[in-house]
Amino acid sequence: MNFTLKIWRQKNVTAKGEMVSYDVSGISPDSSFFEMLDTLNQKLITTGGDPVAFDHDCREGICGTCSLYINGRPHGPVKGVTTCQLHMRAFKDGDTIFIEPWRAKAFPIIRDLIVDRSALDKIIQAGGYVSVNTGGVPDANTIPVPKEKSDAAFDAATCIGCGACVAACSNAAAMLFIGAKVSHLALLPQGRVEAATRVQKMVACMDKQGFGNCSNTYACEFDCPKGISVANIARMNREFLGAKLFSEKERVIKESL
């Protein structure tokens, strides 16, 4: 298969970037998107060019390292997969493919297609954890958890923190990510204890990182490679309102953060 690629090239965080056109040929329909980019990079290296920098690690859809905004959608045209699990058979021979980095003020571009997603890590550091050691694996049923709750918590916990929700959102909001993290911990007894302070700290941190506000367009849910539901955003809103309105001792003042 042959493709024309339009790729965002940018030397570093301060440099001015631009879309550059490349042609690749002889690509197998069974090769992955990254193998196709590897082919391009090999060609660039042998001809003395500068290879395209992009993020990738496990290449099996579980680590959340890969990104790429492909033809107007994070992780490309196939629903429910990350870029590393995208194969060239999803495109037509002769297609022009636009490849861009995640675009958000909170995600500065490091080089070409690689963005700095540590804003998401900072949100986790603000409260997305259980702060006591919960010990080893307990005996079954020593801590009773209703089945529906454990299922909902598990669904939220499948978030790999790739940032596709931010990239897809017309407002570059991170609400689906934080909604998933808040939900996953608030639904379980170990995380419930700190739920009121956690949600306030994480939302305050989100605002500080310069993410946008949710306008419920639900592009995040559509493009999430793990199919995280926007019901998690509503749950976070409930947690947040409940914490602000009804918890006294757990009230978090923004300035104290």
Next chain:
Amino acid sequence: MFLYSSITKKVLMALAGLFLVTFLCVHLGINLMLLKNDGGRAFSTAATFMGTNPLIKVAEIVLFAGFLLHILFGLVVSGQNRAARPTGYARSNSSDTSFFSKYMFHTGIIVSIFLALHFCDFYFIKIGLVAPPAGIAIHDFYNRTLLLFSTPWYSLFYIVSFIFLGIHLNHAIQSAFQTLGWNHSKYTDAVKVIGSVYSVVIAIGFSIVPIYVLFFLNKV
């Protein structure tokens, strides 16, 4: 206003918005009295009641506060949203989501322009800021309305504004529920359907009056 957290701002916007949505229903009820062929008696009685009842006077202040809150927070939130992505994409987002939900700011601006004109046409005359057109008494809303709607361009602008308001509401109602955390597998689909039906009823309901005045009143 900038200091409130993202969720607080949106919750306040949602509450103000839902209040305005219920107000629209009342306003539509009064407007539809114009359709009664009694020389405007029913409409004028309702208009007088709305203009003089002390409880309504209090509600009017709440209403203005609701408009102000919703519009100001809307501007702040939209501004922040635009600032959150300083460089856009070369290929704009092609996710399969509700098209109009991305244009809440734009439809909101059109409705605000209409609102400003609506104030000049009715409210400012009522409180005496602007003189009524020749031959029409200050509190004669009936003849004032008929005069306005007999101008085709005004009726057209009025109808177009309400189509945009309908588009705005179509996303807004379910969005407000989601923002307030009211998302549940049992009733979220119902909220979406009722919200869409309500937005269509509002758009069509308000548009009936100018169409009636232009094409049917005193024509048969």
